[in-house]
Amino acid sequence: xxxxxxxxxxxxxxxxxxxxxxxxxxxxxxxxxxxxxxxxxxxxxxxxxxxxxxxxxxxxxxxxxxxxxxxxxxxxxxxxxxxxxxxxxxxxxxxxxxxxxxxxxxxxxxxxxxxxxxxx
Numbered sequence: 636x637x638x639x640x641x642x643x644x645x646x647x648x649x650x651x652x653x654x655x656x657x658x659x660x661x662x663x664x665x666x667x668x669x670x671x672x673x674x675x676x677x678x679x680x681x682x683x684x685x686x687x688x689x690x691x692x693x694x695x696x697x698x699x700x701x702x703x704x705x706x707x708x709x710x711x712x713x714x715x716x717x718x719x720x721x722x723x724x725x726x727x728x729x730x731x732x733x734x735x736x737x738x739x740x741x742x743x744x745x746x747x748x749x750x751x752x753x754x755x
Contacts (some may be wrong), residue, residue, distance in 0.1 A: 637680035637751050641665045642672035642696060643712070644688040648736075652683065655740055656747070669696035679707065681750055686713040686721045694724060701729040708750040712736055 639661050642650045646667070653663035666672035671682065671692030682700060686693035696711055711725035714736025722733040732746045 636660050636662060636735070637660045638678055638746070639681045639683060640672060640675060640679045641683050642667075642669060642688070642693070643683075643685040644668055645685070648685075652743070654659060655743060656689075659744065659747070661747075669693060669699075670755065672696050673699055681708050681710070681747065683710045683747075686711055686725060687715045688720075694721065694728060697725055697728045697730055705729075710746055710750055712738070 639656050641649050641652045641656070641663055642665070644667055649665045653665055656663040664675065666675055668688040669674055669684070672682070673696065675690065684693040684696050693711055697711065700707055701711060709730045711722055711730040711733045713721050715721070718735050722735065726735055731750045734742055
C-alpha cells in the first residue's frame with residue numbers, strides 16, 4: 636500500500652485516478668495544480684502529475700520535487716497537443732515514466748507498479 640498524490644486540474648480525472656488507485660489498495664490524495672501539490676508531498680510514496688495546469692504546471696512541479704526529494708518516483712501524464720515533447724522533457728527532468736492521455740487502467744496499473752518497484 637502506497638500513498639500516492641494525484642495532481643491534475645481536471646477534477647473528474649483526478650477522482651477517477653484516485654478511485655482506481657484506492658481499488659488497488661493504495662491511499663490516494665489529490666491536488667488541483669502543482670502549487671497545491673507542492674504543499675502535500677512529504678508523506679508521499681509516488682506522485683502522478685499532469686503537465687499542463689494553471690499556476691504551477693507539472694514540469695515546474697517535477698523540478699521542485701527533484702530538488703526536495705530526489706528519490707521520489709514521479710509519473711508524468713499529458714494529453715495536450717504537444718504531449719510528446721512535454722512528456723520527453725518530464726522524463727529528462729526526472730519522471731520515472733510517462734503516460735499519454737487517454738490511457739487505460741491496465742497502463743496505469745503497470746506504470747504505478749513499475750514506479751513503486753524497488754528496482755524502478
